[in-house]
Amino acid sequence: MKQISIIKWGNSYSGTYSYGSEIIIAKENVKFSSPMMPVGARIKTWNSAGNYSNDRISPTLPLLLANSTYKIELYIEKNNKNNVQTIIEFYDKSNQKIGIEYFDGLSLVFTYPAEAVSYTVNLINHQHEL
Template identity: 30%
Template sequence: MANVSIVNWGSYLHPVEAHGARIKHQVGVVEYTSPLLPPGTNIYTWQSEGRFQDIRMQGALPILRGNHTYQLIGKLEAIPENSAYFRVATYDHENQFIKEFILEGSGGTFDYPVTARRYNISLVVKANQLVRFKWLAIGLANELADVKLEVSDDLRISAVLADKPQGFNIYVTKKGASSWLVPVQADSSQAVIRLTDDEIENGDTTSFALLDQVFKKYDLTHYQTRIRAYGYPLTSVVQAFQERLSRLKGE
């Protein structure tokens, strides 16, 4: 099964943050202000490889396959408009630079070189006053061509919506990392609900509210819907969600 990877800002501290930048971390968005930075400055960089702790803090990028075309989707607001963009830099097995791709703030496609072994993605500013960054996503371009990606404002619910779905899968997973996966299937839609430790351990009613939100937004009354765990053994949560789903459907 194919996946799209969603990556947020994380808690990594970039060196430019110590040079007059103001960063405000809010729910689901990071506001970055540094009008004195020179054009072409990387204000944040995500890595596909590195020390485990660093990757967890800054958001792990997925491993890409050489000679494939990938789609990068950016969710951000830049002031002035179009004053921030993404730079994708690729490197070979000897850590030698191969090629870079410049993509606008809303994203674009790039061809990952067959000789590439790692890459990074930088968020770069021009004559920028303000960036409000929410998330970026990356997946195979052909897999994302016929689906729609949606992410809730609080980053708790992510969905990949097929054009003519035969069913709907809801995945529950543990919230915490700065990146997560959403499965992609051409014949069904998928939603991933990210739960906190308290919601998992104590059956917090917030988790049911998230399920109710998915049920209502995507009108799941007439869909064959399955609840699954993703990445963690969440048997009790899956069972509770399945029972809740049955009640919502009036079964």
């Protein structure tokens, strides 16, 4: 049986690039606009681990099993003015980055590393005008 997790933008601006950005969070979608955002900046970050007592951040991603294969699908309406890239970063128990996966499309199949204990999914600005 397949397990499906749906991860939404969320109601908070935590992990969101908000400097000069217009962010409209509606019930079923989010509109993000930031014309002056630098290329390579993180638009949004989702975490599988969090430290609520220090950072007021709760995990927003499901836990994954070592050496298991997963598929991520994005539901993004893109136009010729925006171009995004998604990056998954894997971390070990010392919070050291041990792996990274890049994808420009709307889906990616990856294997969760055996040494990983947490990961982040990052939506990256890949074009000057977003």
